[in-house]
Amino acid sequence: MLQCHCNEGRIAVSRNVEEVLSLADSVYKKHQADGPASPLLNLDGISWDAVGSSIPKALEFHKEAERMKSQMEKAYRERDLLMSAIDEAVKSSRNLLKALNRKNPKRLTDWGFEVADSIPAAKVVAKAN
Numbered sequence: 001m002l003q004c005h006c007n008e009g010r011i012a013v014s015r016n017v018e019e020v021l022s023l024a025d026s027v028y029k030k031h032q033a034d035g036p037a038s039p040l041l042n043l044d045g046i047s048w049d050a051v052g053s054s055i056p057k058a059l060e061f062h063k064e065a066e067r068m069k070s071q072m073e074k075a076y077r078e079r080d081l082l083m084s085a086i087d088e089a090v091k092s093s094r095n096l097l098k099a100l101n102r103k104n105p106k107r108l109t110d111w112g113f114e115v116a117d118s119i120p121a122a123k124v125v126a127k128a129n
Contacts, residue, residue, distance in 0.1 A: 021059045028052035 031038045031048045040048050080083055094113060101107040108116050 015064055018059075021055060021062065024051070025059075025093050028055060 013023065019058055027040070028048055030049070031040045031052065034040075038048075040046075093111070094108070097108050097111060097113070108115055
């Protein structure tokens, strides 16, 4: 939460988007109710009339994003349920094809595998002092 260390009391503003939108809506409604007497008319470079009219659209986008996030998480869970068998099939196929083509592993490129020509460099283990 963002806090204002004003003369007396702390006034926190949440970092949660939905809570900020709710607070903004309350501020805007009070600003509208106060009309020409609203102290927020004195803000430099900020028009609550412009900001206030964008709050419902921002909330709509937020709710849509949350729905999509939920759908995305569900799709990932469903994908992950299938990945174990797929991963095992790919690795087993690689192993069999590599054994069958021991002298010419580049043939595995016909199956879509990438074959590295170079020998991987040995890992250097740093000694602790």
